[in-house]
Amino acid sequence: MAERWYVVECFEGKDREVYGRLAALGFEVWRPVLKVRSASRWEGRPLEAKQRRSRYVAIFGRYLFIRVDMSDSVYSAIKEQPGVDAWLCFAGSDEPATVPDALILHYRQLRLDRADVSIVFTKGDVVRALQGPFATFQGVVSRVDSRGVLCVEMSIFGRPTPIIFPVGHVELVEHGLRLPIGRDVKQRLQKRA
Template sequence: MSASLAAHAAMDDNSQTHWYLVRTKTGKERWVRDQLAHVVPEVFLPMLKAKAPRWGRMAVSIGALFPCYVFARFDLQSQYFDVKYMAGVRAIVSAGNDPLAVPAAIVSEIRRRGVDDVIEIPDKPFGTGERVVVVDGPFRGFEAIFQRYLAGAERVAILLSAVESGGLRVVLSASAVVKDS
């Protein structure tokens, strides 16, 4: 076994290693992840795959889930300066002068939610023109036609079918409507 692999194996067994959040320079998350991988036992850069408007069309993009941050597991006593003063690193997230350890359960939960460290945002559940039913609020029980999302996926615009003149536009919380079955 090479010396660096032996050192990493020894560190993996060392209970002194903890997860820390490393703040990077803007846009340097991947570069810092790759550099840290040569120095510390484990590095985690959770990525987000989502559709975003680009040049008037929806395109799939993959970027850092937490821009400017990388998780790194290392021994603070022996590797603090290697990490803190690495090119591309701004700081180790701290309370005052004391770096804050991130609970391993948080890192595990983020990893659990993704595939190959990529978390995907599912498509919005309603499509334009789709029939929906209002399940909450003053219009409960009304059938409607979904028009569009407003302010992300939190609010929606619908056309109430009960109005004879082609529909009354109503803005509701997205949680107040469900697909008509």
């Protein structure tokens, strides 16, 4: 049997660790990432005081592509690695699904590093989900954390439901209301200048 591409699903947050472990064992593993630049601004601070951060986000989330010559021993050796949840299989079977070489080649040739995301989100902004089960849904940003992860409240089942999104998975529809800069903040800014 020849080597083919397969997909391994990792536990949430373990994909980078599993990638390193499988690569150290000599397997050809591919984990495409996207460089995301985000900026955040807190209420009451001027727009110039926003914090900029860069980080890498796995494009396919917790899924890794691995090229192996499949056998029972390879199947179980990879499945039993810490952090590995399962093989991506054909529907209704335990047989791991193969990924066509042409698809892997296509994704590898894309210039993903040029698709930087540089957007400032603040509380109250209206955003639209770009991918996943909530694609095309709109919601209001209720929180932005220091890692550039947004908590967006979307109307699901007739009530607002908080959903977590990485910055690169949403697009800005409309800026929310910005709080005016208070007199004390203006005075501090003038003292610095």
